[in-house]
């Protein structure tokens with residue numbers, strides 16, 4: 001979501017909730033659609049649930065929840081998904097979602113309003129109570145019009161016999177595409193086919209003037225339910241002319257005659273304006289376990305942990321938990337050098353289909369020696385297998401690339417800063 005869209009959402013939410021809460025306090029009668037529920041659908045659901053809504057890396061809402069006629073038939077399902085916290089898609093606990101810029105969660109009292117509305121007859125109420133209709137701008141890019149659009153120069157042939165294939169495609173930015181370094185604000189990918197299961201992009205910059213290598217970095221990708229998100233203001237990644245783009249692609253389809261395709265992925269990038277100040281270069285680091293874990297067969301709550309010590313002053317900007325079908329929850333805790341500790345985020349309802357990055361409203365200052373611990377639980381039980389028949393809960397499972405294998409990666413993005421800057425950091429510190 002763009003900063004403008006986010007602002008609009010937050011603004012609408014604030015503006016619309018005030019009369020709702022006031023109304024609820026005045027009248028003990030059943031919640032109505034127009035007065036109590038529609039404002040919540042506008043602030044928490046319609047962004048996806050409207051005609052022509054977004055396709056978020058393969059996830060497209062199946063119905064519109066814009067007016068009473070659209071919504072009423074879904075009342076029972078809405079009750080279920082809201083009570084189970086399946087919708088809106090958001091894995092972090094309400095308590096640890098404060099301070100997260102892209103928060104989608106409903107507050108406990110908002111959940112309660114929706115449940116009471118359904119339980120008390122899902123009535124329409126008075127249309128005059130309705131807030132103004134919300135409008136959406138559905139461009140072909142979720143990020144808005146990109147500054148740079150690059151398509152794989154050669155089509156990749158995915159043969160008829162391919163069922164599961166993970167090729168790499170590498171190409172270089174041409175001088176026409178980029179002639180001077182620019183700070184990246186956000187990137188988005190278009191698969192241009194429906195058999196890409198996921199995709200990640202790595203940018204490999206050319207060496208600097210003295211021939212020293214520059215560090216490659218990840219630049220997002222496509223993973224079910226993941227959304228392109230702008231870096232916080234002042235933070236970015238520098239794209240150098242002549243950089244190599246390495247796409248790691250994962251195709252998955254039924255093999256058979258006529259199922260092959262030729263595919264060219266497109267990436268769109270938005271840059272900071274040249275006069276905008278970007279002070280902090282972001283890094284992504286994986287905290288967690290690689291290769292060396294095994295979840296026993298049938299175990300419903302297997303704990304896996306990992307940790308990292310931050311070597312220098314740093315600003316922390318986001319968390320991206322990544323597990324596969326068996327992932328249940330992941331909690332990040334900071335242990336500070338002064339002996340205190342704090343839960344940074346508790347993703348207590350992880351959902352593999354929604355790969356969400358939790359982005360801090362205000363980057364957090366971390367002193368050198370801060371230890372970040374990540375603790376996750378995995379469910380390799382028959383119950384999980386009923387939910388995801390792809391997995392086999394009668395076998396132990398370890399790290400692997402396939403979704404039926406497991407991963408336990410607690411990604412963070414952060415930016416090292418020098419001590420003077422840390423001392424002068426005006427934003428939130430612990």
Ligand code: HEC
Nearest residue numbers: 044045047048049059060061062074077078081087088089
């Ligand atoms: C970020 C996009 C997004 C938001 C926000 C969102 N949804 Fe959804 N919703 C989806 C998608 C995609 C699906 C279909 C896939 C799935 O079930 O996960 C879905 C499915 C559903 C379903 C199940 C439909 C079925 O076929 O059974 C219901 C009910 C629902 N959403 C209600 C809501 C409500 C109520 C809200 C707000 C409180 C909401 N959603 C917010 C994207 C969203």
